[in-house]
Amino acid sequence: MSPVQEMPSWRVRIGFVAAVFGMFMAILDIQIVASSLNEIQAGVSASQDEISWIQTSYLIAEIIMIPLAGVMMRIFSTRTAFVISSVGFTLASLGCALASSINELIVLRAIQGFMGGAMIPITQAVSFTIFPRHKMGSVQAVIGLVATIAPSIGPTLGGYITQHMSWHWLFLINVIPGILVSMGVWFMLDIDRADKSALKRLDLIGLVLMAIFLGSLEFVLEEGPDDDWFSSSLILNFALLCAMAGILFFWRVFTVDHPIVNLRLFRERNFATGVGLVFAVGVALYGLVYLLPLYFGTVREYNSMQIGEVMFVTGAAMFVMAPIVGRLTDVVDLRLLIGIGLLMTGIGSFMNVNLTTESGYWEFFWPQVVRGIGMIMCMVPTSRIALGNLSPQNIGDGSGMFSVMRNLGGAMGLALLDTVRDHQRDYHWTQLIASVNQGREVVVAQLAQYQQQFMGVVSDPQAAAIKMIGDRVAIQAEVLAFNDIFLWLGILYLIVFPAVFIFKKPT
Structure with a gap:
């Protein structure tokens, strides 16, 4: 099939906006x-260990569904697959609001993530299916803006709503x-037909x-x-399960006639390189959404609204630049834009390596x-260069794998950042505490000052003063x-930068 040359009808465009x-x-x-x-923990009487599953269950279910979007599109048609996903997501959202126990909420969050997960790659696939090549810059700017701003404003919007x-x-x-x-999608986005024969070819073993x-893995x-x-037997067991399932999954994909996902797409150099780069972008995208609220919450003790004001800057920068970057992708070599984007993401990280306890807005x-x-200069051209040359029958699988790798990059980034933070915090504590001893005059003076403040306020002023120190x-x-984390994030993007030269020039 040849690429689309004309703009879709307004009816289809409205359906795409809905998607x-x-x-x-x-x-x-x-x-x-x-x-x-x-607040949710108090509302459903959950323990600290249980409440984390509100996030985990959603993410696990979503990452399972995302690569299945291509199969759903073939079996049910694009609009039916999307509407199934959207209706399921909406009903699960209503169920989450009405949940009265933590177990109900965890199950419903998993359903919400699973049903909603398909909407992400289907929308990406639709954009490459219905719009002509010369309009793809603006279209991918919109997709990139959604993919980057939504996770950035999520915690802020959530805090505002709850408050x-x-x-x-x-x-x-x-x-x-x-x-x-x-x-909107059901009535406006009727762009293809279902292929019921694909259901007979569905590889259930590969799916499982x-x-x-x-x-x-998630x-x-x-x-x-x-x-x-x-050190946790549960984590170790799941890691072994992941390794065994992964080996069997890859063996299955490359040995059956109709695999659940088409990993042979990685033979296409631009797709493989683009998917690798979006993994790295996911580290910064989701990692910074995690890092900044953590810094301002623990070090500066900002509330959710104050944190939101700080994080709004990233979203505003993306919002302003998205249409500009979209236009640039039509006239500038995509590889150049990606390279500049990687360098800017790295430089932006280096700019925060000298934080103090007073660092603020x-x-x-x-x-x-x-x-x-x-990040927006990375995201928009990377999606275009990775998915732009795929055939229409492969675009669903390709967009699913693209989204999975972005999310896995985020998950990997969060895990590594959390681990690095714990390790480096302990390391710096050990280095700093050695210099805090009563042989130094400044320490003695500070200790005496704190003891004086606590005199008559607590039963043991000396212990309180030591705790304050x-x-x-x-x-x-x-x-x-x-500071170490921002330094290493910057180094990561300098290391990734040469990948730009692996891309073939887009046609």
């Missing part, structure tokens, strides 16, 4: 509960838009192996940092602007750990 909104909701809901877990209404509205806000999205492989990455990795303003521009050292160690 983009559905994609936005699915990505937004990954992070929307992140800043409201304490001004209740945690139930984190899920209820999906209901009306979900209905409108479902109707893929679900076990991706699900256990579980290990999500829970590993909190459980000290392989303005210390993060320009680094976030630089990183935001860099310890807390100050702990905060300094925390800040130094964040």
Whole structure:
């Protein structure tokens, strides 16, 4: 089939806009509960260990569904597959709002993630199917903007909703838009026909192996940092399960006639390189959404609204640059844009390697602007160069793998960042605490000052003063750990930069 040369009808364009909104909701809901877990925990009487599954169950289910989108599109048709996903996501969202126990909420969050996951790659696939090549820059700018801004504003929006209404509205806000999205796609995006024969060719064994492989991998990455990795027998067992399922899955994919996903697409150099790069971009995209609230919450003790004001800068930079980058992809070599984007993301990370306990909004303003521009310059041309040359029958599988690798990059990034933070915080604590001893005059003077403050307030002023000194050292160690993380993020993007030269010039 030759590439589309003419713009689709307004009817189809409206259906595509509806699909983009559905994609936005699915990505937004990954992070929307992140800043409201304490309120949800109190609302459903959950323990600290249980509440983390609100996030984990969604992510595991979503990453299993994303690569299945291509199969769904072939079996049911594009609009039917999307509407099944959208309606399921909407009903699960309503169920989450009405859940009365943590077990109900975890199950419904898993359903929400599973059903909503298909909306992400289907929307990406539709964009390459219905729009002509000369309009792809603007279209991919919209897709890239949604993929980057949605996770960035998720915690902020979630905190605002919880603070001004209740945690139930984190899920209820999906209901009306979900209905409108479902109707819009159903009535406006009838672009292909179902192929029921694909159902007979469905590789159920491959499906099960893929679900076990991706699900256990996501579980290990999500829970590993909190459980000290392989010192936990549960994490170790899931890692072994992941390895065995992964080996069997890859063997199955390359030996059956109709595999559940077409990994042979990786023979196409631009696709393989683009998917690798989007994995690296996912590290920064999701890692920074995790890092910044953590820094401002633990070091500066900002509330969710203050954190939102800081993080808004990245989203604003992306929003302003997305249409510009989209236009540039039509006239500038995509490889050049990706290279500049990687360098800017790295430089933006280097700009935050000298944080102190007083660093606030303005210390993060320009680094976030630089990183935001860099990430959108990576995301938009990378999706175009990776998926642009795939045939129409392969675009569904390709967009699914593209989205999976972005999410896996985020999961891997979060796991590594969490582990590095714990390790470096302990390292800096050990280095700093050695210099805090009563042989130094400044320490003695500070200790005496704190003791004086606590005199008559607590029963043991000396112990309280020592704790105060310890807390100050702990905060300094925390800040130094964040500096190390930003340094290593910057180095990562310098290391990844040469991958730009692997791309063939797009046709």
